[in-house]
Amino acid sequence: MAKRGVFWLIDDTILAVPFENDARIGIAKSGNNYNHRLLWEYVRPRKCNKQYDYYPRGRLEFSNKGEPVIYMYRNIDTKYIPKIMDCFGITKEPKIHIDGSNHYKSHFDC
Template sequence: MKKGVFWIIDGELHSYPFDGTQTGGIAKSGDTYNHKKLWEFVKPKGCNKPYNYYPRGRVEITNKSKPVIYMNPNIDSDHIEGIKNDFEILTDICIRYDYSEHYRCYLDR
């Protein structure tokens, strides 16, 4: 299992599992990515949208080794299997739809 972040860009899942090799976009904790910081390294070519334009989410691992997916409520459940695959999650997951400003995107405006 891996922590990390993801975006849904034009209906396509863009996942960034944290493996420690990327030197940019690291969160303050140093053990995962920060959406805002990582965006400059991973945004699609020619994209002039800010990091918070597209629906996004993150995978965290609790201290009891349980995976939790925090994500914008506009992300379709069809993407869950892809998220599980990309972050190497083989167990049941907890999904937390985050309605806060933190995960807002253009669909919420």
């Protein structure tokens, strides 16, 4: 079943966290969804001392018509789209929204 959620690109690997309806940790104040910053301490790889915004990241959402949309920063190559789709159970080609805002900025932009 397709799910919304957030992801990071860490050393050529996608760390995906599909949203669970009964989630209690890492939830955004503004809605029923994960927040990268709040979730990071629970999902970051062991031995990783980097902050949540060190790695490139993004999220998968659904439009009000039920269409999948991937929001991600410009430094994530589109070659990762099939893996992101797989991680969230997406079978329909998603709309890709490259987000250049500070919201998704990572250390690659310094």
